[in-house]
Amino acid sequence: MKALILTPSTKDVSVQEIPVPKPRDGEVLIRVHAVALNPIDSIYVVHPIAEQEQRVIGTDFAGVITAVGPDLSSSTDLRARIGGRVAGFHQGACSTNDRPGAFAEYITAPYDLLWSVPDGMSLSDASTISMCGLTAAQGVYSRLGLPCPFDDQTGALTTNGSGITNVLIYSASTSLGLYAAQLVQHAARTSGRKIRLIGTASPSKHDLLRKAPYSYDVLVDYRDPNWVDKVKKATEGKGIDFAVDSISEGQTVYSVHDTLAATAKMAVFRGPKGGQYDPSELRIKPIYGAVWEGLGHEIGYNGAIFPANPEARVFATKFFNFLSTAAADGNVKLEPNPVRLMPGGLERIVPDGFTLLGSGLVSKRQDTSRTEDYMRPISGEKIVYRIQGEA
Incomplete structure (x- = not known):
């Protein structure tokens, strides 16, 4: 599969071929349809804190489950069933310890840190929320x-x-x-x-x-x-x-x-x-x-160590359960951000999306000199890329 990978020592980011991951107990394999960009995605590429040789970058994603971990084969939870439409987030390169990123064609994730996307919501919209x-x-x-x-x-x-x-x-x-x-x-x-x-x-x-x-x-x-x-x-x-x-x-x-x-x-x-x-x-x-506390792991972040926080993880699972109820009752709990769907896929995230986001303080973000309509200054919108399939 293709993934967008950072080499921290050189600050180089490129689309590379890596093996498709396999879901472990409690995890599902997701075919990623859409990803949404956040300022931290670009900040920690330009100013790397990752200490590994290479890291898959990216946080927000939405897609469709294509396989489940061995212990989930009989689960009735929509977030643990093949064909389920789900969204969630990863940490990408935003830590010193090795954490998975979302900007790839396939990813694995714990099913209880996902939420079921209702039929009336596009995966592009869903990718902006988690x-x-x-x-x-x-x-x-x-x-x-x-x-x-x-x-x-x-x-x-x-x-x-x-x-x-x-x-x-x-x-x-x-x-x-x-x-x-x-x-x-x-x-x-x-x-x-x-x-x-x-x-x-x-x-x-x-x-x-x-x-x-x-x-x-x-x-x-x-x-x-x-x-x-x-x-x-x-x-x-x-x-x-x-x-x-x-x-x-x-x-x-x-x-x-x-x-x-x-x-x-x-x-x-x-x-x-x-x-x-x-x-x-x-x-x-x-x-x-830090939002990363919700993932339930010890995190090295910006010179500090956030210990594993079981309470924060429980809160995160309750939040995603709350969002998931929309799949059953049709009552959307959070309206997604307005979306700016960008042209291209993984290969255009850095030259276009990261250019719009910048890599410094959000309050001092500069306009670009680009003339394409999709490169107009970003305000009140979420930048989204279609990775594969319908978004």
């Missing part, structure tokens, strides 16, 4: 503690005496922001309490964000030098109770912090080193964790 969706769920439910529709271990709302919980999502039109908003709305329905959802985004995205499933109550322009004051005003001066910083880079962390009430919580998705901020300067310490 990693960002779990990242958002960890932030909104595990770290901030908002009421969770699939895990009764989380669920508390503070209101500063107003009867309304104020939640801020900074950079609401990013992939992470779009999923975080939907999960906050799930929290509101689960609790039966009023949440005032406030977001920062470019005005061109406000109409989209006011509509379901995001349903923002207040939107401000993040380029407005007075946006912090406008957010505080929207809370009637009480401040934000729970904040999600979808960018988590430098000044975004400090500015979001300035909106917080005294007892607030704030979730970030980059650590101080990668995000270039100093927690010692902040009254309320940002709560950070």
